[in-house]
Amino acid sequence: MDAIQALKTRRSCRHFSEKQITKEELDTIIECGLNAPSGSNKQGPKIIVVQDPDKVAMLSRLNAQVWGQDTDPFYGAPTVCLIVVPKDPGYDGTPKYALNPVKDGSLVIGAMQTAAFAIGIGSCWINRCKEMLDLPEGQAILKELGLEDHEGVGCCILGYPTREPKPKAIKEGRVLTY
Numbered sequence: 001m002d003a004i005q006a007l008k009t010r011r012s013c014r015h016f017s018e019k020q021i022t023k024e025e026l027d028t029i030i031e032c033g034l035n036a037p038s039g040s041n042k043q044g045p046k047i048i049v050v051q052d053p054d055k056v057a058m059l060s061r062l063n064a065q066v067w068g069q070d071t072d073p074f075y076g077a078p079t080v081c082l083i084v085v086p087k088d089p090g091y092d093g094t095p096k097y098a099l100n101p102v103k104d105g106s107l108v109i110g111a112m113q114t115a116a117f118a119i120g121i122g123s124c125w126i127n128r129c130k131e132m133l134d135l136p137e138g139q140a141i142l143k144e145l146g147l148e149d150h151e152g153v154g155c156c157i158l159g160y161p162t163r164e165p166k167p168k169a170i171k172e173g174r175v176l177t178y
């Protein structure tokens, strides 16, 4: 699928096969995420790929705990990517870069989701990434990876979709001319 078609028709996916996506598919999605624009080309966001079922289950429990729900927030997706960025106030502590890391991280997830859709992989942004990584268990993960000065932006779940995406109604009145 070409880029325009993917951008025009992309939908989030919440129904996944248990089968893991291939390394080639994952690498393509990650490459597209890493090529997202970033303020001053800082390329600050990092992608933590989690495919070990026990670790995915542990992260699901942490996310559900933050959410206060007794359900799997990852909808059974076999791959969970945590997109993390250097902590505010930015890349060098000056107001110049304040908030850019979170914006940069969002673009990475957007690029990953569009790339995933284009190659037939389902994806969804899952919230509460910062909150779950702020928990002691999350901090331990970041420490193990040498990322204790980072915080979560969002989780990007990936897997083979088991349902066809439906077209979405785009709200009217969102484009103005000045």
Ligand SMILES: Cc1cc2nc3c(=O)[nH]c(=O)nc-3n(C[C@H](O)[C@H](O)[C@H](O)COP(=O)(O)O)c2cc1C
Binding pocket: 010, 011, 012, 013, 014, 124, 125, 126, 127, 128, 168
């Ligand atoms: C910042 C952000 C947070 C989101 N958090 C969640 C979430 O926690 N769980 C979920 O199922 N979907 C989540 N989504 C997906 C949105 O619900 C979805 O993008 C929206 O309903 C539009 O549907 P579409 O992506 O299929 O166009 C999130 C999306 C964004 C951009």
